[in-house]
Amino acid sequence: MHVDELETPSVLIDLDRMERNIARMQDYCDQHGLAFRPHIKTHKCPEIARLQIEAGAVGIACQKISEAEVFAGAGFNDLQIPYNIVGAAKTARLVDLAMYNRVTVSADHLTVIAGLADAAGAEDLTLRVMVELATEIERAGAPVDEVVTLAQRIDAEPNLHFAGLLLYPSNPAIRPLLQEALDRLNHAGIGVDVVSGGGTGAAFHAHEIPELTEIRVGTYIFNDWATVSKGWAALDDCAMAVLATVVSRPTPDRAILDAGSKTLALDSVDGLHGFILEYPNARIYKLNEEHAYVDLSACDDRPVIGDRLHIIPAHTCVVSNLHNRLYGVRDEQIEVVWPVAARGRVW
Amino acid sequence: MHVDELETPSVLIDLDRMERNIARMQDYCDQHGLAFRPHIKTHKCPEIARLQIEAGAVGIACQKISEAEVFAGAGFNDLQIPYNIVGAAKTARLVDLAMYNRVTVSADHLTVIAGLADAAGAEDLTLRVMVELATEIERAGAPVDEVVTLAQRIDAEPNLHFAGLLLYPSNPAIRPLLQEALDRLNHAGIGVDVVSGGGTGAAFHAHEIPELTEIRVGTYIFNDWATVSKGWAALDDCAMAVLATVVSRPTPDRAILDAGSKTLALDSVDGLHGFILEYPNARIYKLNEEHAYVDLSACDDRPVIGDRLHIIPAHTCVVSNLHNRLYGVRDEQIEVVWPVAARGRVW
Numbered sequence: 238m239h240v241d242e243l244e245t246p247s248v249l250i251d252l253d254r255m256e257r258n259i260a261r262m263q264d265y266c267d268q269h270g271l272a273f274r275p276h277i278k279t280h281k282c283p284e285i286a287r288l289q290i291e292a293g294a295v296g297i298a299c300q301k302i303s304e305a306e307v308f309a310g311a312g313f314n315d316l317q318i319p320y321n322i323v324g325a326a327k328t329a330r331l332v333d334l335a336m337y338n339r340v341t342v343s344a345d346h347l348t349v350i351a352g353l354a355d356a357a358g359a360e361d362l363t364l365r366v367m368v369e370l371a372t373e374i375e376r377a378g379a380p381v382d383e384v385v386t387l388a389q390r391i392d393a394e395p396n397l398h399f400a401g402l403l404l405y406p407s408n409p410a411i412r413p414l415l416q417e418a419l420d421r422l423n424h425a426g427i428g429v430d431v432v433s434g435g436g437t438g439a440a441f442h443a444h445e446i447p448e449l450t451e452i453r454v455g456t457y458i459f460n461d462w463a464t465v466s467k468g469w470a471a472l473d474d475c476a477m478a479v480l481a482t483v484v485s486r487p488t489p490d491r492a493i494l495d496a497g498s499k500t501l502a503l504d505s506v507d508g509l510h511g512f513i514l515e516y517p518n519a520r521i522y523k524l525n526e527e528h529a530y531v532d533l534s535a536c537d538d539r540p541v542i543g544d545r546l547h548i549i550p551a552h553t554c555v556v557s558n559l560h561n562r563l564y565g566v567r568d569e570q571i572e573v574v575w576p577v578a579a580r581g582r583v584w
Numbered sequence: 585m586h587v588d589e590l591e592t593p594s595v596l597i598d599l600d601r602m603e604r605n606i607a608r609m610q611d612y613c614d615q616h617g618l619a620f621r622p623h624i625k626t627h628k629c630p631e632i633a634r635l636q637i638e639a640g641a642v643g644i645a646c647q648k649i650s651e652a653e654v655f656a657g658a659g660f661n662d663l664q665i666p667y668n669i670v671g672a673a674k675t676a677r678l679v680d681l682a683m684y685n686r687v688t689v690s691a692d693h694l695t696v697i698a699g700l701a702d703a704a705g706a707e708d709l710t711l712r713v714m715v716e717l718a719t720e721i722e723r724a725g726a727p728v729d730e731v732v733t734l735a736q737r738i739d740a741e742p743n744l745h746f747a748g749l750l751l752y753p754s755n756p757a758i759r760p761l762l763q764e765a766l767d768r769l770n771h772a773g774i775g776v777d778v779v780s781g782g783g784t785g786a787a788f789h790a791h792e793i794p795e796l797t798e799i800r801v802g803t804y805i806f807n808d809w810a811t812v813s814k815g816w817a818a819l820d821d822c823a824m825a826v827l828a829t830v831v832s833r834p835t836p837d838r839a840i841l842d843a844g845s846k847t848l849a850l851d852s853v854d855g856l857h858g859f860i861l862e863y864p865n866a867r868i869y870k871l872n873e874e875h876a877y878v879d880l881s882a883c884d885d886r887p888v889i890g891d892r893l894h895i896i897p898a899h900t901c902v903v904s905n906l907h908n909r910l911y912g913v914r915d916e917q918i919e920v921v922w923p924v925a926a927r928g929r930v931w
Contacts, residue, residue: 242673244671244673244674244931245671245931246930246931247930278873300873300874301874320831320874321831321832321840321889323829323830323831323842323889323890324591324592324829324890326589326591327591345832345834346832346833346889348888348889348890349831349832349889352890371834375834375835375838375877376832376834376840376872376875376877377831377832377834377840377875378832378834379834380834482670482671483670484667484668484670484696484724485668485692485693485696485723485724485725486693487692487718487722487723487724487725487726487727488722491722493668493723493724495670498849498850498851498902499902499905499928499930500930502845502849502850503845503849503850503851503902504845504850525723526625526647526901526902526905527647527648527667528723528724530722530723541695542668542670542693542695542696543670543671543695543699554873555845555846555850555873558846558873558906559905559906559928559930560928560930561928580928581846581906581907581908581927581928583593583594583846583847583906583907584591584592584593
């Protein structure tokens with residue numbers, strides 16, 4: 238089927254670019270002796286993760302147990318969930334998943350570790366638990382002076398295994414803190430098998446932190462207007478585009494597209510909700526759920542009602558989550574249709 | 585099932601409040617002789633729309649053909665799509681839908697009307713087309729001096745019926761413009777059956793524009809932090825809450841919840857992504873896909889890891905679109921589970 242036959246809005250994946258992005262990241266990791274663990278949140282499609290594994294990835298990272306369950310069902314067995322899993326219902330599901338898979342989670346607090354220990358103990362199996370180190374984004378994560386306490390507690394639990402350190406993002410500036418954490422663990426006599434970094438922006442700097450043994454990266458596979466704007470990728474590294482139609486031209490300077498926040502999500506870069514390939518000077522300045530507002534005042538040529546445009550979204554991962562299918566395109570033909578199997582998994 | 589048994593994040597609907605919101609809006613419309621047409625984008629559940637119809641609504645409004653298809657399949661037959669339907673594939677689907685249902689769409693341009701006429705002509709049936717009048721939100725919509733031209737063109741097409749004027753939002757300030765449009769149509773000898781206004785903020789002001797014959801309103805059924813902040817509803821009119829868990833307390837002033845932009849969407853009010861009922865002074869200042877960042881610095885009491893919190897989302901409609909189920913709650917018991925049947929319909 239030709240891409241022109243697709244209805245809009247639809248999410249197109251340029252297969253040549255995606256394959257090139259997969260190969261480039263794996264080559265980098267291979268060159269530097271790093272394990273590569275793709276974060277599947279960006280695509281949520283087992284078939285795409287399979288391509289990443291075939292290229293050399295060691296396993297996958299997911300952000301939710303429900304996502305890991307989908308991927309386990311599709312045959313993936315090395316599942317890392319870099320998140321505090323909290324509450325008896327969730328830790329029980331985690332243990333179920335760990336019965337037949339290599340499951341690794343993270344923790345940043347004794348309370349989290351206690352919950353994991355209880356659940357693993359109830360089934361008498363061993364959960365792999367990494368300690369998450371706080372970074373400059375000030376999200377979750379333990380401060381460096383708590384790392385030894387947490388690792389010791391994990392190792393003291395008969396049903397938990399201390400599986401290393403995890404951090405996000407692993408920008409080079411974090412190295413002194415990471416070294417301090419490793420020194421403290423070393424002095425406490427605690428072995429650290431894995432040091433897992435992450436983030437598309439940090440990925441190609443991983444060799445500047447030789448302490449890293451693996452990286453988790455998601456966005457690199459498609460890229461988006463955010464990664465381009467930050468200089469992490471070139472425009473022609475963007476493998477995802479949202480195909481949209483001009484549905485209204487109410488004034489000479491304004492176009493309305495059928496790709497709103499239900500299609501592109503509300504993420505933005507410098508206040509703009511994506512980049513229109515056909516009209517580089519157009520500005521997507523506002524989104525309602527079903528309307529994109531486009532300012533054409535800086536455009537010499539301007540689209541008419543019915544024109545179909547390609548939008549590089551501000552943030553690729555959230556677009557995948559909003560759609561039921563991704564269309565893999567090569568030479569303008571739809572070569573493959575991927576159901577977004579782990580879409581909308583919030584548990 | 586008790587609400588405490590639900591996993592998080594989950595979307596709770598307070599049934600008492602929802603029923604009260606439905607009744608209040610219908611009573612208002614009944615008192616003022618207005619037809620009421622709920623916009624189903626807010627809940628996307630046929631079972632909930634059925635409650636609105638049973639209360640007295642004349643039909644529904646949807647924002648996409650694919651949403652209308654879901655509701656037609658569930659037995660709803662008066663379907664209004666206040667949107668320019670553009671492109672041969674979409675207009676053909678619209679005509680399919682119009683074979684067995686009363687379907688009304690809007691248009692703001694001759695190009696849109698021509699596409700509708702072609703599709704309706706191919707099947708020799710009649711499509712109902714309203715003209716959308718531009719308003720102060722500067723989205724789609726025709727200027728007042730084009731309304732007669734568009735209405736005449738619709739009426740001149742053998743397979744289109746001019747079904748009236750449509751505007752969003754119908755705030756009282758728009759009245760002079762609406763009157764001008766109606767005067768122009770009157771002078772041109774064009775009858776106007778329906779004048780359809782809309783918007784939760786404008787709803788209870790509809791009687792100030794006696795020219796309106798119907799209103800389309802969505803958000804009123806659940807309300808959200810935006811409608812409360814604008815003074816359109818009270819906090820105890822909010823029927824939707826997202827149940828979330830505190831998964832990390834990395835610093836005394838920060839909590840991380842398991843409800844990120846994949847759960848709450850990125851919509852905000854004054855930069856905040858919702859309101860936490862248990863901690864009114866807490867501020868949800870940032871969202872990643874699976875993390876809400878909460879500033880607790882103004883809170884006397886503070887939550888611990890594992891605590892479950894109720895969040896009134898900034899924007900209710902986009903939350904429904906992200907979830908597969910809504911949980912109807914009364915007296916802390918899950919009384920009903922609604923699948924969000926029209927979730928994720930982007931075509």
